[in-house]
Amino acid sequence: MVRIRLRPYHPTYVVAHYGGSVPEGSRARGAFEAIQRKLRENPVHEIEIEIVQEHDDACAGCKFRKEAEGGSVWGERHTCTSAEDPEIVAAVNRTNDKVFGLLGLRYGSVIKLPELVRLLAERIPVLDDGMLGGMALQEAYEKGLRALSERASGSAEGQGEVATDPERGRAID
Numbered sequence: 001m002v003r004i005r006l007r008p009y010h011p012t013y014v015v016a017h018y019g020g021s022v023p024e025g026s027r028a029r030g031a032f033e034a035i036q037r038k039l040r041e042n043p044v045h046e047i048e049i050e051i052v053q054e055h056d057d058a059c060a061g062c063k064f065r066k067e068a069e070g071g072s073v074w075g076e077r078h079t080c081t082s083a084e085d086p087e088i089v090a091a092v093n094r095t096n097d098k099v100f101g102l103l104g105l106r107y108g109s110v111i112k113l114p115e116l117v118r119l120l121a122e123r124i125p126v127l128d129d130g131m132l133g134g135m136a137l138q139e140a141y142e143k144g145l146r147a148l149s150e151r152a153s154g155s156a157e158g159q160g161e162v163a164t165d166p167e168r169g170r171a172i173d
């Protein structure tokens with residue numbers, strides 16, 4: 001089983017990146033691309049998502065993350081520019097609570113990717129919340145949901161590739 005650790009507001013981005021691409025300007029571009037490689041190189045039924053509160057797999061290698069003796073709200077030994085901005089922390093917490101309410105998950109939940117994709121398609125079909133990606137990512141998000149659902153149902157498993165559009169979307173970390 002392949003595990004990807006994500007904070008609650010990040011799965012919509014990961015799905016949109018799958019349907020489009022990781023934006024050039026994303027501060028966590030390298031990590032988001034590593035997540036995409038995991039999605040493409042493994043059968044979807046062997047991928048599980050762990051929902052975490054702290055810095056997640058998208059934060060790995062982020063240029064704004066640094067070691068800090070006292071840690072931060074999102075890490076025992078790390079901090080970052082977002083963790084030190086109370087407005088961003090509050091916005092992330094609000095969005096995480098909203099996602100929990102919609103998807104019925106909580107911190108520590110581990111969910112297979114096909115089930116997460118099913119929940120996202122059913123309960124967050126539209127990215128009208130900027131913290132979840134916003135409407136700029138809607139087309140790529142729908143495409144990602146469709147492609148991952150098709151892989152989960154077996155119709156496209158093993159193909160892994162979807163068209164990319166480097167101009168589409170933006171990232172918020």
Ligand code: SF4
Binds near residue numbers: 065083173
């Ligand atoms: S700035 Fe964003 S991507 Fe970078 S470490 Fe902080 S939360 Fe993670």
